[in-house]
Amino acid sequence: MAERTDAVRRERLDRDRVLRAAVVLADEDGIDAVSMRRLAQVLGVVPMALYKHVAHKDALLDGMVDAVLGEIDAPDPTVGWAEAVRARILSAREVVLRHPWARRVMESRAAPTPVVLAYMDSTIGTFLAGGLSVDLVHHAMHALGSRIFGFTQELYDTGPGPTPEDLAALGPQAQAAMQQLAAMFPNVATVATSRPHDPSSVVGSGCDDRFEFEFGLDLLLGGIERLHRRGWSSLGEVPA
Missing domain, CATH: 1.10.10.60 (Homeodomain-like)
Structure with missing residues (x-):
């Protein structure tokens, strides 16, 4: 039996x-x-x-990434390119939030799998179908970077700034050190403590919460759209 x-x-x-x-x-x-x-x-x-x-552990990890990417919504052909790209990237973000380990695995891969390449190819296809030039799409993909997969890479893991309650809980020496840093770098201190980030929605490290993610995405897509309307070229040749 x-x-x-x-x-x-x-x-x-x-x-x-x-x-x-x-x-x-x-x-x-x-x-x-x-x-x-x-x-x-x-x-x-x-x-x-x-x-x-x-075949081996690396093949398993590649397959896991492929399975996760399969959860991302397909681009909507009934809307404009900017809306379609935005919606798909936000879908990718929701997927990465469900599988927070996926970012680490993707960053560790030496080469993209065919499924990863197909996802990139589809995203590029959405831009091209919207009438954007190959030149502009090339640079747009570089600008978007890992954002097309639903996460961003912060330069430093700064995290949210300390609240008044956090500072009050510090000892005298720590408070003095924080005050000294704020005096040395007042602009950094002002920005870092201006608005707390949502700790429940961070993907990876740094300030990558939903608000910051969408803010950056909208800036990029808006800039790409303006360049497209101007007929921008990396060679500096703008049609009359």
Whole structure:
């Protein structure tokens, strides 16, 4: 009976099931908990059974990223290019929020998978279908960077500025150090403490909360649209 049960498990195991189980495991326990041995335990198979579907750990991680990208909404062909790109990027952000480990894995990959390339190709296609020049789209993709996948890379992990309650809780020496820094860099202190960020919506590190993400996205898309209307070229040749 046990042998028959094992046979059924092996028969039903496929690549999609392996990847879905790995994604759930990473969502629940973090990406560091994902190993071939642990995944085999979750699926109720021996580790060697997994290698028929994913060649090695790196292939598993690539497949997990592909599975996550598959959750991003397709571009809406009934709206303008800017609205379609914006909606899709915000969909990507919601996906990354559901799977916060995905950013770390994507940043660790040496080369994009065909699924990642297909996602980029589709995004580029939305720009081109809107009439943007290849030249402008090339630079727009560089400007958007990782934002098309739903996250941004902050230069420094500054985090939200301290609240008055935070400062009051510090000891005298720490308060003096904070006051000294504020005196040395008053402009940084003014901006850093001007508005607290939403700690519940951060993807990765820094100030990447929803407001900051959408603010930056709208600035970029608005600028791209203005350049498109002007007939901008990186060669500096603007049609009359």
